[in-house]
Amino acid sequence: xxxxxxxxxxxxxxxxxxxxxxxxxxxxxxxxxxxxxxxxxxxxxxxxxxxxxxxxxxxxxxxxxxxxxxxxxxxxxxxxxxxxxxxxxxxxxxxxxxxxxxxxxxxxxxxxxxxxxxxxxxxxxxxxxxxxxxxxxxxxxxxxxxxxxxxxxxxxxxxxxxxxxxxxxxxxxxxxxxxxxxxxxxxxxxxxxxxxxxxxxxxxxxxxxxxxxxxxxxxxxxxxxxxxxxxxxxxxxxxxxxxxxxxxxxxxxxxxxxxxxxxxxxxxxxxxxxxxxxxxxxxxxxxxxxxxxxxx
Amino acid sequence: xxxxxxxxxxxxxxxxxxxxxxxxxxxxxxxxxxxxxxxxxxxxxxxxxxxxxxxxxxxxxxxxxxxxxxxxxxxxxxxxxxxxxxxxxxxxxxxxxxxxxxxxxxxxxxxxxxxxxxxxxxxxxxxxxxxxxxxxxxxxxxxxxxxxxxxxxxxxxxxxxxxxxxxxxxxxxxxxxxxxxxxxxxxxxxxxxxxxxxxxxxxxxxxxxxxxxxxxxxxxxxxxxxxxxxxxxxxxxxxxxxxxxxxxxxxxxxxxxxxxxxxxxxxxxxxxxxxxxxxxxxxxxxxxxxxxxxxxxxxxxxxxxxxxxxxxxxxxxxxxxxxxxxxxxxxx
Numbered sequence: 226x227x228x229x230x231x232x233x234x235x236x237x238x239x240x241x242x243x244x245x246x247x248x249x250x251x252x253x254x255x256x257x258x259x260x261x262x263x264x265x266x267x268x269x270x271x272x273x274x275x276x277x278x279x280x281x282x283x284x285x286x287x288x289x290x291x292x293x294x295x296x297x298x299x300x301x302x303x304x305x306x307x308x309x310x311x312x313x314x315x316x317x318x319x320x321x322x323x324x325x326x327x328x329x330x331x332x333x334x335x336x337x338x339x340x341x342x343x344x345x346x347x348x349x350x351x352x353x354x355x356x357x358x359x360x361x362x363x364x365x366x367x368x369x370x371x372x373x374x375x376x377x378x379x380x381x382x383x384x385x386x387x388x389x390x391x392x393x394x395x396x397x398x399x400x401x402x403x404x405x406x407x408x409x410x411x412x413x414x415x416x417x418x419x420x421x422x423x424x425x426x427x428x429x430x431x432x433x434x435x436x437x438x439x440x441x442x443x444x445x446x447x448x449x450x451x452x453x454x455x456x457x458x459x460x461x462x463x464x465x466x467x468x469x470x471x472x473x474x475x476x477x478x479x480x481x482x483x484x485x486x487x488x489x490x491x492x493x494x495x496x497x498x499x500x501x502x503x504x505x506x507x508x509x510x511x512x513x514x515x516x517x518x519x520x521x
Numbered sequence: 522x523x524x525x526x527x528x529x530x531x532x533x534x535x536x537x538x539x540x541x542x543x544x545x546x547x548x549x550x551x552x553x554x555x556x557x558x559x560x561x562x563x564x565x566x567x568x569x570x571x572x573x574x575x576x577x578x579x580x581x582x583x584x585x586x587x588x589x590x591x592x593x594x595x596x597x598x599x600x601x602x603x604x605x606x607x608x609x610x611x612x613x614x615x616x617x618x619x620x621x622x623x624x625x626x627x628x629x630x631x632x633x634x635x636x637x638x639x640x641x642x643x644x645x646x647x648x649x650x651x652x653x654x655x656x657x658x659x660x661x662x663x664x665x666x667x668x669x670x671x672x673x674x675x676x677x678x679x680x681x682x683x684x685x686x687x688x689x690x691x692x693x694x695x696x697x698x699x700x701x702x703x704x705x706x707x708x709x710x711x712x713x714x715x716x717x718x719x720x721x722x723x724x725x726x727x728x729x730x731x732x733x734x735x736x737x738x739x740x741x742x743x744x745x746x747x748x749x750x751x752x753x754x755x756x757x758x759x760x761x762x763x764x765x766x767x768x769x770x771x772x773x774x775x776x777x778x779x780x781x782x783x784x785x786x787x788x789x790x791x792x793x794x795x796x797x798x799x800x801x802x803x804x805x806x807x808x809x810x811x812x813x814x815x816x817x818x819x820x821x822x823x824x825x826x827x828x829x830x831x832x833x834x835x836x837x838x839x840x841x842x843x844x845x846x847x848x849x850x851x852x853x
Contacts, residue, residue, distance in 0.1 A: 250653045254663065257650050257729075261670065264685045264726070267695035271688035275695060317588055324581035332582065339589055341842065345835040346597055347787035349804040350827035353811055354596025357603050357824070379593045434676070443680045443790040444804075448811050455680045459794055462684065466693060473684035484673040 272471040286471050293468060295457050303454035306370050307439040310377045311432045314385060317378065319428060322389040323420050326398050333390075340386035343379055351376060352448040373453065376445055381435040388434070392427025430487045437480040597831070603824035616825035625806060625826060632786060632803040633833075635717060639724040640781035644774065646725065647732025655740050668737065674730035683794035686723050690714055715796035723791060728781050735780060739773035739848060769851065776844030783837045787830070803830055 267275075273282040290296055325336055343351075355376065359367045366372055401423060405415040421428065443455040455476060462469030604620075607613040621629070654667045689696050690707065691714060697707055713719055743766060751761040789804040798805055803826055810823035 253649065253653050257646075261674065261726070263696070264689040268685040268688040270695055271693075317585060321582065321585040324578075328575075328578040328581060332579075336582070336585070338842075341838070342589075342593060344783065345831065345838040346593070347789070347804060347827075347830050347834060349787070349789045349807045350600055350830055351593070351596050353807055353823050353827050354598075354600040356811070357599030358595040375592045379589065382589075437676060441679055441681065443794075447790075447793075448808055455790075458680060458684075462794070463797070466684075466687065466691075470684045470688050473681040477681040477685070480676070481673050484676060485669070488669045488672045 268470060268474060272467065272474055274467070286467050290468065290471055290475070293461065295452075296472070299452055299454045299457040302370060302452065303440055306373055306377070306453065307436040309374045310381070310439040311435045313374060314378045314381050314435045315428060315432055318382075318385050318389060318431070319421065319424075320416060322386070322393055323398070323416060326390075326393045327402060337386055337390070340382040342382075344383055348380065348442075348444040349448065351379070352445045355445070355449065368451075370451060370453070372449065373442070373446055373451060374439075377435070377439045377442060380442070381431075381438055384434050385431040388427045388431040389424065392424035396423045398423075426490050430490055433483045433487050433490075437483045440483075441476050441480050600824045600827040600831070603821045604828040606821055608820045616819065616821045617828065619819060619822060620825035620829055624801065625803070625822070628801045628803045628806045628826075629829070631717075631801050635720055635724070635802065636782045636785040638717070639721050639728050639785045640778050642721065643725050643728025643781050644732050644736075644778045647729045647777075648736055648774065650729065651733050651736050651740055655737075667733065671730035671733035671737075675727060675734050679790035680794050682723065682726060683791045686714055686726075687795065690719070690722075715792075715800050720792060720795070720800065723795065724785050724788070728785065731781060731784060732777055735777040736773060739770060742851065743769060772844045773848045776841045776848065779837045779841040779844070783834045783841070786837075787834055 270282075272286055273284065274286060275282060321336075325333060355367070355372065359372070366375075398420070401419050402415055405419040406412075410418070441455060442453075443459065446453040446456050447459065454472070458469050458472040458476065461472060604617055605612055605614065607615065619625070650667070654664055686694075688694055690712075691697065692708075700707055707713075711718075714723060747765055748761055751765050752758075756764065787804065789808065792800050792802050793805055793808065796805075798809060807823045807826050807830070810826070815822055
């Protein structure tokens with residue numbers, strides 16, 4: 226996406242689209258804004274006690290959340306799951322993707338297809354399969370949050386592949402690795418001190434998206450009867466709608482915060498692209514500079 | 522969270538070609554063992570050998586391959602094999618066929634209806650919004666707000682979404698109360714959040730942003746020069762869209778409809794939380810079978826339903842990937 230920004234920014238202003246009837250467009254945008262903002266407004270209002278008949282708005286539901294049975298516990302479990310998922314995801318995928326780009330470019334299509342597989346297999350079906358596949362596995366794994374970590378890494382593969390692939394495609398990986406190797410760095414040192422810093426934006430967005438996924442995932446945890454924060458929220462919802470809505474808004478704001486960071490990372494990379502292009506065209510004459518900042 | 526996630530389709534293949542010469546030559550010289558110096562990279566002298574895949578290199582993919590085989594392959598395999606077994610493990614087709622009879626037949630028809638309606642509506646509305654926004658200034662507030670919001674909202678399925686809408690249009694919801702005091706009772710007019718209309722309304726909340734994410738790169742890729750060229754050759758605006766813009770946008774648009782379909786078809790959490798499991802959708806049925814609501818002799822009906830889900834979603838995702846590849850040819 227970033228690659229196009231520069232090109233179209235100059236032309237869009239002068240383009241023929243400008244003469245569109247503006248009132249129609251404004252009206253359309255207004256309707257969409259209403260559809261997307263009204264539910265959020267009413268949900269926030271609801272968590273502030275807005276639906277109670279004869280009381281003003283109050284923060285008591287939010288502050289009372291922490292005293293709810295199981296709130297802290299399950300929130301901690303979900304945060305732990307998210308953290309371990311991110312670490313495992315990156316430890317597995319960063320070396321794999323770097324290796325793929327360096328040594329097995331022919332396998333990229335295949336690995337991409339494999340990484341997209343979780344899109345084709347619904348989470349419900351995965352949950353069902355887990356029951357059948359891991360019957361003989363120790364309860365310590367299949368009956369605990371570890372199985373969730375393992376499966377969330379799988380669910381995160383599609384966007385992790387795209388993110389790391391775009392990051393690795395945008396740097397002169399082979400040159401960098403060769404330079405490091407010929408200066409005597411070991412392969413782990415090269416990976417950690419040369420490759421990782423160069424694709425840190427891509428790593429950050431993959432990790433953050435993984436964390437957001439792990440924080441909010443409900444289907445698998447619920448069907449495997451494991452307690453996480455979303456599962457607790459659902460159970461709370463069967464007794465107290467206000468508490469559940471407040472907890473849901475908490476998940477929402479947490480993951481939105483994370484996702485906003487991703488979208489900010491994407492933008493700041495756009496801003497940095499010109500600098501990157503200059504150094505790269507100097508070192509690698511063969512490379513077309515406009516292609517450097519491709520994709521997200 | 523729903524299963525289908527699609528951050529940016531443009532990225533995957535776009536960067537593939539660019540660093541080729543230098544990267545290819547150095548791949549010949551192993552970065553793994555230190556052999557020779559890096560000078561001479563990009564000379565192209567070894568071009569014949571550059572793309573050979575060495576068997577030993579494949580070992581580098583082993584951890585990834587094993588991981589995916591265990592945590593995705595094994596569950597999928599378990600579902601597929603169990604779908605063809607009866608309660609005591611003998612081979613049978615009865616579950617696979619029973620999964621297409623009522624009540625599951627009804628579930629498939631409701632699921633497919635919901636997915637088609639929410640995908641087509643989401644795609645059309647998303648395209649309209651994308652076109653409206655692409656006319657705005659790129660660095661302006663509207664454009665930035667919409668792109669950021671769609672990046673965030675497309676990932677927003679699942680449980681929180683259900684509670685947000687319950688607080689809005691549920692029995693205790695604020696909008697429900699406003700309408701009540703204005704003398705309009707939603708339920709009496711046939712609207713509840715867990716019937717078709719309600720579910721479509723809720724699903725659009727993540728379908729439209731997903732559409733924006735998928736279609737923005739394609740819209741941005743339509744270069745103004747192409748329209749100018751067509752206009753200079755005497756084409757009207759309508760002719761441009763009929764002959765140039767339309768045919769170019771058709772594959773990504775169709776692909777997006779498919780992706781949205783798969784997204785809605787696989788979604789479980791939102792519908793479950795809205796209805797506490799009472800809507801007859803295929804994922805909900807599987808969940809209910811998993812919690813033990815199943816007839817004797819049909820222990821594996823959940824696996825059979827899962828198999829059919831994989832077939833439907835798998836075909837749709839493959840078609841989507843093919844259309845996406847076609848788009849990637851002109852989209853840079």
